[in-house]
Amino acid sequence: MHMKGVVHITEAFGGGVLSMLTQLSNRSAAAGVEVTVLYSLRGETPKNFANLFHPTVNLIHVSMFREVNFKKDWVSLWELIKNLRRCNPAVVHLHSSKAGVLGRVAARIATPSAKVLYSPHGLSFLRRDVSPSRQLAYLIFERMAERMGGTIVACSNSEFREIKEKVHARDIALIENGVNVAEIPVRRARDDGKVVIGMSGRASFQKNHEAFASLANMMHSPTVTFLWIGGNMAEVPDPRRNLAISCSGWVTRARALELMSELDIYVQTSRWEGMPLAVIEAQVAGIPAVVTDVVGNRDAVLHGVTGFVASSTEEMAKYVAILRDDWQLRKRMGAAARQSASLRFSMDAIFREWLALYDLAVEKQLRAAKDVNQVGSCNVTREF
Structure with a gap:
């Protein structure tokens, strides 16, 4: 045969x-x-x-x-x-x-x-x-x-x-x-003075959406908003969901990438991974990332260059705060992320x-x- x-x-x-x-x-x-x-x-x-x-x-x-x-x-x-x-x-x-x-x-x-x-x-x-x-x-x-x-x-x-x-x-x-670099829109600069922090995926134990909610609980303000791109977050039975966390719900891939391009900081709170495509896509879009120190996450982000790798939710909050308060650092790390990831991935x-x-x-x-x-x-x- x-x-x-x-x-x-x-x-x-x-x-x-x-x-x-x-x-x-x-x-x-x-x-x-x-x-x-x-x-x-x-x-x-x-x-x-x-x-x-x-x-x-x-x-x-x-x-x-x-x-x-x-x-x-x-x-x-x-x-x-x-x-x-x-x-x-x-x-x-x-x-x-x-x-x-x-x-x-x-x-x-x-x-x-x-x-x-x-x-x-x-x-x-x-x-x-x-x-x-x-x-x-x-x-x-x-x-x-x-x-x-x-x-x-x-x-x-x-x-x-x-x-x-x-x-x-x-x-x-x-x-x-x-990833197909050509299909990923470049991060769009904001002119409203706000900082949007987001993550993409399905709200699940693996993705550790509770940590994302904790970050929002610690850091939300009139000028800082949190966006979950994907499903389930709005349905999580947790009173913390009433904070300034927007949830897109299930959307098409094209729409998810469009929403990602509007972020200033990308976070990945996962408990375990392989090599998360969402982090790669955020890097290609030119968005600095703050991720947990687990398999895959730690490989996608160059600590101190294209973002930060954190060992705890508290450390994530510290790094997110650094990026939130320094738009020039966000711009510099975002540019480094796009240059590196567009070639490497x-x-x-x-x-x-x-x-x-x-x-x-x-x-x-x-x-x-x-x-x-x-x-x-x-x-x-x-x-x-």
């Missing part, structure tokens, strides 16, 4: 994972590579997700669930095996932890000669919303899955170190997350790294297919 193309597998079909997945899929498809995405739906999956993909990308729904459930996971595994056998890809690219485990087992069974890549997008054993015993279980799962083969691709230096030191992976690569360069990691397998198959003026495919249909 002829092998071809790339199959992406993800259960975490939303947020930064979806953004990276669409970038990789669409650029590959535009280059003539056959791309299939096996996905599951999450609450944060946008309703119009199909419109985000290149028209030739094959989208196939597969039921997968975030938490461990052996009965459901067994069904998911055999769905993945069935689809991988049908597509018979040259490369299988797995995104986030559930797909990382199930996908490696499925690839080992269905397409043993395919190249397997796994992008954690934030390691499951770093989660702080589960017990220590569950964290250990996730780490054990990662170690077991690593024995199935494939290359683990870290998206930040600190994630790379966690994988090397705790998973003891034998085959690791590092490719940082990237440009998806143009990062996609070339991914193509190199995919190796020449797909290119060789494309050339062979062009020789016979035909590219075989797993039927390009969209299943929802």
Whole structure:
């Protein structure tokens, strides 16, 4: 059977994972590579997700669930095996932890000669919303899955170190997350004397929206406002939400970027990350950032140059206050952030790294297919 193309597998079909997945899929498809995405739906999956993909990308729904459930996971595994056998890809690219485990087992069974890549997008054993015993279980799962083969691709230096030191992976690569620099609007200067501080994402335990509310509680004033770009913040059952915190609610990506461009300071209060795209986008827009000292955050911001990395909410407040009171420092750090991030996180360069990691397998198959003026495919249909 002829092998071809790339199959992406993800259960975490939303947020930064979806953004990276669409970038990789669409650029590959535009280059003539056959791309299939096996996905599951999450609450944060946008309703119009199909419109985000290149028209030739094959989208196939597969039921997968975030938490461990052996009965459901067994069904998911055999769905993945069935689809991988049908597509018979040259490369299988797995995104986030559930797909990382199930996908490696499925690839080992269905397409043993395919190249397997796994992008954690934030390691499951770093989660702080589960017990220590569950964290250990996730780490054990990662170690077991690593024995199935494939290359683990870290998206930040600190994630790379966690994988090397705790998973003891034998085959690791590092490719940082990237963004389409051209689509990110540059920060718009204000002339009303106000300072707008904001964060983008889903109000959740991971994003630590409570810390964002604490910052607003400590710092709000007639000239300082706080904006949460995303969903859930207005619904949080917390009396602190009555402070000067505006919440945009769920908006389109274009609108979210537009709102971000109106910020003076970006903050990221996360308890854990992989390499947050929102921080990268803020830096590309020319906005200084104050972030928590966790995996990913600390890699995206150059402390004292493009923003600050803080070890506590109180320290975040101190750094935010410094930027709030010094518009020249905001301007200087913002310019440094834009210059650095636009080069370092440009998806143009990062996609070339991914193509190199995919190796020449797909290119060789494309050339062979062009020789016979035909590219075989797993039927390009969209299943929802």
